[in-house]
Amino acid sequence: MLLCTPPHRPGEVAEQLTARQEFVSNKGIVGAANRLYFDRESGGLTRGAAGRGPASARRLADVLAQLDVIWDLHAMTPDAIIGLLPREFDRFRG
Numbered sequence: 001m002l003l004c005t006p007p008h009r010p011g012e013v014a015e016q017l018t019a020r021q022e023f024v025s026n027k028g029i030v031g032a033a034n035r036l037y038f039d040r041e042s043g044g045l046t047r048g049a050a051g052r053g054p055a056s057a058r059r060l061a062d063v064l065a066q067l068d069v070i071w072d073l074h075a076m077t078p079d080a081i082i083g084l085l086p087r088e089f090d091r092f093r094g
Contacts, residue, residue: 012050013037013057020061022068029064031078033057036092046092054088 017033018024037049037057052058067073067084082093 013045016057016061020065023061023064026074028073028076028078028081032081033060035078035082036060036089048091055090055092059088060085 013033017030023029036055037046038044039046048055049057063085064073064081067081071084073081082089085093
């Protein structure tokens with residue numbers, strides 16, 4: 001998912017996740033972001049993943065920073081991480 005855009009134009013989703021070393025090195029978080037925002041049919045990002053709105057990648061980064069305080073996100077699977085997210089992410093859980 002992080003590589004579905006050209007390296008010289010990473011895009012909003014990749015920038016939000018790679019801006020925090022603890023996120024980009026966490027397989028569970030990268031897997032969760034992939035499941036939430038990558039559209040396998042189109043080979044690109046799901047509509048609404050970028051930007052500043054509810055459940056966007058920017059919001060995901062903020063929520064994960066909060067969750068990281070009380071949860072060991074490095075020990076969690078992508079599904080477990082997705083299960084912790086608030087209801088606003090339901091539109092991407094599909």
